[in-house]
Amino acid sequence: MTEQRTPLRTGGKPLRADTERTIRLILQAAERVLSADPTATMEQIAEAAGVARTTVHRRFATRETLIDALTQWATEQFAAAVDNAASDAAPPLVVLYRVTTDVLRVKIGWGFAMTRAATSAHPEIAQVHADVLAKCDRLFRRAQDTGLLRPDVDIAWARRCYYALIHEVTHAHDEATDADVDALTALIIDTLLHGFGTTPAHPATGS
Amino acid sequence: MTEQRTPLRTGGKPLRADTERTIRLILQAAERVLSADPTATMEQIAEAAGVARTTVHRRFATRETLIDALTQWATEQFAAAVDNAASDAAPPLVVLYRVTTDVLRVKIGWGFAMTRAATSAHPEIAQVHADVLAKCDRLFRRAQDTGLLRPDVDIAWARRCYYALIHEVTHAHDEATDADVDALTALIIDTLLHGFGTTPAHPATGS
DNA sequence: GGTACTTGCAACATCAATGATGCAACTCCT
DNA sequence: AGGAGTTGCATCATTGATGTTGCAAGTACC
Numbered sequence: 130m131t132e133q134r135t136p137l138r139t140g141g142k143p144l145r146a147d148t149e150r151t152i153r154l155i156l157q158a159a160e161r162v163l164s165a166d167p168t169a170t171m172e173q174i175a176e177a178a179g180v181a182r183t184t185v186h187r188r189f190a191t192r193e194t195l196i197d198a199l200t201q202w203a204t205e206q207f208a209a210a211v212d213n214a215a216s217d218a219a220p221p222l223v224v225l226y227r228v229t230t231d232v233l234r235v236k237i238g239w240g241f242a243m244t245r246a247a248t249s250a251h252p253e254i255a256q257v258h259a260d261v262l263a264k265c266d267r268l269f270r271r272a273q274d275t276g277l278l279r280p281d282v283d284i285a286w287a288r289r290c291y292y293a294l295i296h297e298v299t300h301a302h303d304e305a306t307d308a309d310v311d312a313l314t315a316l317i318i319d320t321l322l323h324g325f326g327t328t329p330a331h332p333a334t335g336s
Numbered sequence: 337m338t339e340q341r342t343p344l345r346t347g348g349k350p351l352r353a354d355t356e357r358t359i360r361l362i363l364q365a366a367e368r369v370l371s372a373d374p375t376a377t378m379e380q381i382a383e384a385a386g387v388a389r390t391t392v393h394r395r396f397a398t399r400e401t402l403i404d405a406l407t408q409w410a411t412e413q414f415a416a417a418v419d420n421a422a423s424d425a426a427p428p429l430v431v432l433y434r435v436t437t438d439v440l441r442v443k444i445g446w447g448f449a450m451t452r453a454a455t456s457a458h459p460e461i462a463q464v465h466a467d468v469l470a471k472c473d474r475l476f477r478r479a480q481d482t483g484l485l486r487p488d489v490d491i492a493w494a495r496r497c498y499y500a501l502i503h504e505v506t507h508a509h510d511e512a513t514d515a516d517v518d519a520l521t522a523l524i525i526d527t528l529l530h531g532f533g534t535t536p537a538h539p540a541t542g543s
Numbered sequence: 544g545g546t547a548c549t550t551g552c553a554a555c556a557t558c559a560a561t562g563a564t565g566c567a568a569c570t571c572c573t
Numbered sequence: 574a575g576g577a578g579t580t581g582c583a584t585c586a587t588t589g590a591t592g593t594t595g596c597a598a599g600t601a602c603c
Contacts, residue, residue, distance in 0.1 A: 145548065147601060168375055170590060181551045186592060282532045289508075290527060293500045301496075320497060325489045326529030352578065354571060377560060388581045393562060 152188055154178045159199050161303075164241035171195075200249055203242030206235045208257045215264050221272035222318075228268070229295070229314045236299045237310070243299075265291070277322070291321055359395055361385045366406050371448035378402075407456055410449030413442045415464045422471050428479035429525075435475070436502070436521045443506045444517070450506075472498070484529075498528055 144152075158178035162169045171192055175182040189195035210231035216224055236243050249255050265288050272278045278287065294317045305313065351359075365385035369376045378399055382389040396402035417438035423431055443450050456462050472495050479485045485494065501524045512520065 145601060147549070151549085171592090172590080182591095183552080183593085184550060187549085190592080192591075276534055278532045279534050286523065286527075287532045289504055290501065290532075293504045294497065297496055297500045316493065320493075320531065322531045322533030324527060324529045324531035325485045325494045325497075327483055327486050352571060354579070358579085378562090379560080389561095390563085390582080391580060394579085397562080399561075 148188075151178075151180060151184065155180065155185055155188060155195070156199055156202060159195060160239055160241055163196075163199075167241070196245065197251065199242045200246045200251075200254060203235070203239045204246045204249075204254050204257050206239070207232065207243060207246070208261065210235045211261050211264060215268065217267075217271070221268060221275055221277050224268055225272070225318060226314060229317055230310055232295060233298065233305070233310050233313055233317075236295065237302050237305050240296075240299050244296075262288070287321075291317075294320060355395075358385075358387060358391065362387065362392055362395060362402070363406055363409060366402060367410075367446055367448050370403075370406075374448070403452065404458065406449045407453045407458075407461060410442070410446045411453045411456075411461050411464050413446070414439065414450060414453070415468065417442045418468050418471060422475065424474075424478070428475060428482055428484050431475055432479070432525060433521060436524055437517055439502060440505065440512070440517050440520055440524075443502065444509050444512050447503075447506050451503075469495070494528075498524075501527060 155174065155178045159174045162174050162177045166173075171185055172182050174195075175185045178185070185195070189198060211228060214224065214227040214231045219227075246254055247258050249258070266284055269278060269284050269287055269291075273280060273282065273284070298313050298317060302309070302313075362381065362385045366381045369381050369384045373380075378392055379389050381402075382392045385392070392402070396405060418435060421431065421434040421438045426434075453461055454465050456465070473491055476485060476491045476494055476498075480487060480489065480491070505520050505524060509516070509520075
């Protein structure tokens with residue numbers, strides 16, 4: 130669960146264990162550096178990865194290639210996490226918890242790549258995110274049907290707030306233990322469902 | 337109220353009406369272009385402003401100068417809006433509405449400058465934002481004392497969520513009428529206070 | 544141990560963005 | 574109308590990032 134399979138292939142050929150390690154170092158460094166400063170140079174990324182700049186270029190022909198690889202890698206993780214957790218059978222609240230936990234696990238530490246992915250020019254990647262978005266909407270609608278969410282709630286707005294909460298939590302942590310993730314999940318969902326106010330009733334505003 | 341005073345001075349001298357207009361065009365264009373792509377070039381900004389690139393450089397010696405000016409301008413607007421609306425006398429809910437409305441008015445259309453400002457290297461600008469942040473915390477604490485917010489709410493988290501909601505709304509609109517702003521304000525505060533769930537009780541999670 | 548691959552280093556070529564300047568035409572302001 | 578100031582254009586210098594390549598030393602894998 131902690132380890133993953135080949136993050137990418139430079140060519141189609143099998144990679145030396147050595148090389149694969151370097152590539153991962155570069156991707157991790159890229160994530161770290163670029164999340165701090167999206168305009169960071171290849172030089173800075175290479176330095177953070179502890180390799181020479183030329184080595185980075187040997188693995189990723191251009192800066193764009195590197196970012197694409199990063200994006201794709203993160204997107205695969207993301208989609209896998211969501212697909213694994215999302216189920217139309219389980220109660221919405223349970224699914225919401227599971228999905229949130231899994232997404233947090235991926236997104237914490239890969240914030241830059243994930244935000245890039247959301248608006249990617251690559252149709253495949255954009256498609257993955259659109260699919261996830263649709264899944265989320267469906268989950269929320271189901272939550273509404275089962276009475277978890279109020280009937281008058283605007284699903285699109287609720288979804289955006291949910292995303293925003295995850296984003297907020299993600300940007301405050303570079304790493305997190307399982308216990309942290311669980312606590313953050315609970316925090317997000319509690320906030321999403323109840324907000325911060327005391328008044329239980331929701332006095333239909335105007336209209 | 338709709339028109340403002342001199343956004344900045346290139347030197348200390350009085351500016352020709354002409355020049356002032358050009359400067360505003362450039363700042364507006366910079367905001368528009370940079371919010372779409374933070375790495376946009378001076379060329380692109382100049383083009384968006386409908387002036388030659390050299391003109392931009394005549395007004396703002398370096399790219400950094402331009403962004404600083406943009407940041408400072410937005411920060412002034414922001415601080416003014418908050419100071420104007422924030423009051424320790426009025427009920428927290430009223431203040432929350434007023435502040436939100438005023439902030440939205442400024443922030444919609446100046447999103448790039450505002451986000452830059454929040455983490456500015458310039459101590460004066462960072463200070464302004466820190467002050468606003470403190471004001472916000474104080475307001476929330478007062479809201480907690482008066483029973484508007486639940487006693488167990490983590491102020492810092494609530495504040496971050498509030499910021500996130502504003503950010504979310506801001507990024508979805510480039511412009512907004514007064515009616516829009518009012519509606520969005522209501523939406524934000526309703527979400528912040530009540531969330532999206534039906535359950536009125538909040539079953540103390542663990543602990 | 545030997546081969547094939549990878550890495551760091553140094554050097555190089557390229558290119559785009561930045562920033563400056565002189566000049567002619569135009570606009571503001573009095 | 575006239576002077577001061579501003580703009581666009583063409584041009585140039587500079588700089589920093591990008592990307593490539595050859596070579597010597599080191600490492601993985603059989």
